[in-house]
Amino acid sequence: xxxxxxxxxxxxxxxxxxxxxxxxxxxxxxxxxxxxxxxxxxxxxxxxxxxxxxxxxxxxxxxxxxxxxxxxxxxxxxxxxxxxxxxxxxxxxxxxxxxxxxxxxxxxxxxxxxxxxxxxxxxxxxxxxxxxxxxxxxxxxxxxxxxxxxxxxxxxxxxxxxxxxxxxxxxxxxxxxxxxxxxxxxxxxxxxxxxxxxxxxxxxxxxxxxxxxxxxxxxxxxxxxxxxxxxxxxxxxxxxxxxxxxxxxxxxxxxxxxxxxxxxxxxxxxxxxxxxxxxxxxxxxxxxxxxxxxxxxxxxxxxxxxxxxxxxxxxxxxxxxxxxxxxxxxxxxxxxxxxxxxxxxxxxxxxxxxxxxxxxxxxxxxxxxxxx
Numbered sequence: 620x621x622x623x624x625x626x627x628x629x630x631x632x633x634x635x636x637x638x639x640x641x642x643x644x645x646x647x648x649x650x651x652x653x654x655x656x657x658x659x660x661x662x663x664x665x666x667x668x669x670x671x672x673x674x675x676x677x678x679x680x681x682x683x684x685x686x687x688x689x690x691x692x693x694x695x696x697x698x699x700x701x702x703x704x705x706x707x708x709x710x711x712x713x714x715x716x717x718x719x720x721x722x723x724x725x726x727x728x729x730x731x732x733x734x735x736x737x738x739x740x741x742x743x744x745x746x747x748x749x750x751x752x753x754x755x756x757x758x759x760x761x762x763x764x765x766x767x768x769x770x771x772x773x774x775x776x777x778x779x780x781x782x783x784x785x786x787x788x789x790x791x792x793x794x795x796x797x798x799x800x801x802x803x804x805x806x807x808x809x810x811x812x813x814x815x816x817x818x819x820x821x822x823x824x825x826x827x828x829x830x831x832x833x834x835x836x837x838x839x840x841x842x843x844x845x846x847x848x849x850x851x852x853x854x855x856x857x858x859x860x861x862x863x864x865x866x867x868x869x870x871x872x873x874x875x876x877x878x879x880x881x882x883x884x885x886x887x888x889x890x891x892x893x894x895x896x897x898x899x900x901x902x903x904x905x906x907x908x909x910x911x912x913x914x915x916x917x918x919x920x921x922x923x924x925x926x927x928x929x930x931x932x933x934x935x936x937x938x939x940x941x942x943x944x945x946x947x948x949x950x951x952x953x954x955x956x957x958x959x960x961x962x963x964x965x966x967x968x969x970x971x972x973x974x975x976x977x978x979x980x981x982x983x984x985x986x987x988x989x990x991x
Contacts, residue, residue, distance in 0.1 A: 807853020
C-alpha cells in the first residue's frame, strides 16, 4: 500500500507530502498492532505458505490423495462472483484443478471439506446455506483417474449445511451444521453413508434426505447453545482416533463431542468431551492417530488448539490478533491438515460477529506449522 502511495505522490510532484503520509501511516499501523496484541495473545509461529489471488478468496477444505498430493477446496463465499473451485498444492504454491458444478437453484458451487474414498474418488461436502436455507446443500463425488478429474456428480441431496467429510473404511461420515429438527432450530447432525450406497447413487440417482427428520442416514444429532455471537451452527469439523471413535465440535458454542461406534460403524453412544479449559468455537479438526492428539481451529479466537485425547488437556498451539495474514499469521483459520510433521492451515477470513478477525480483507493466504 505504501508503494502505491509513493508512486502516486511522485506523479503529482508531492514526494515530501507523501513521505509525511507514509510516516503517519506506519505510526498508525504500529499503534493498531500494539493495541491488538494487548487483547489477544500471540502464541506460536505459523509460516506463510502461499498468498492466493482474489479468485481464491476463502480457502477451506484439505485432503491428501493416495499419491500424496494435497487438494484444497475454495468455495469463494467472501466474494461469490468467483466460482467454487478445486486446487492442489504443489510445493508451497497452488495449481488450478477444476471448476465445480453449480447447484441448479442457487447457481453457486460451494465446496467445503473433502476426502478421498476407498474407491479412489474425491468426495466433498457442499455448503449452500448462505445462498439458500431450503436444504440445497449436497455431497458430491469427483471421479478421479490418474490424478485427473472425471465426471462430478451429486450423490446425496437435501442437506442444509454440508461441512466435514471423513472416510473410515468403507463408510463415509459427514456433518451438517444446520440440521434442524421440529422443536429444535439449533440442531446439527452427523450422517453415515456406505460406499455401496454412494457408488449406486453416483451411477444413478442421488440419495435424497428426509429434511427435519431422523432420516435413516442420521448417525446422531446435537444442539448448539446460542451465545453472544448469535451463531447456531453446530457440528463442524470431524475425525476419528486410533480406537475408531469419532470426534466433532460445534462452531457456535465450541463444545467437543466423542461419538463411540459399534463394530459395524453405527451409533453406540456420545458424550461431551471434557477438556481442561473453556473453548468457544470449533471449526475444522484433524487427529494424529499415532499420538491421539487433536488439532482444531478456533475461528472465533483466531487460534489453532490441541487436545490430548488421553487426558483432555487443551493447549493453544498458535494464536494472534486481527491481521490480514500477509506474514503467515493466522487470519481466521478454518481447516487443518496433518501431513508428516507439517500442519497445513486454511485462513478462511470471513468473520462473524464477536470474532477476533473483524473484516474479510484483500489478502488470502495458506499457512503452516512445522511440528517438532
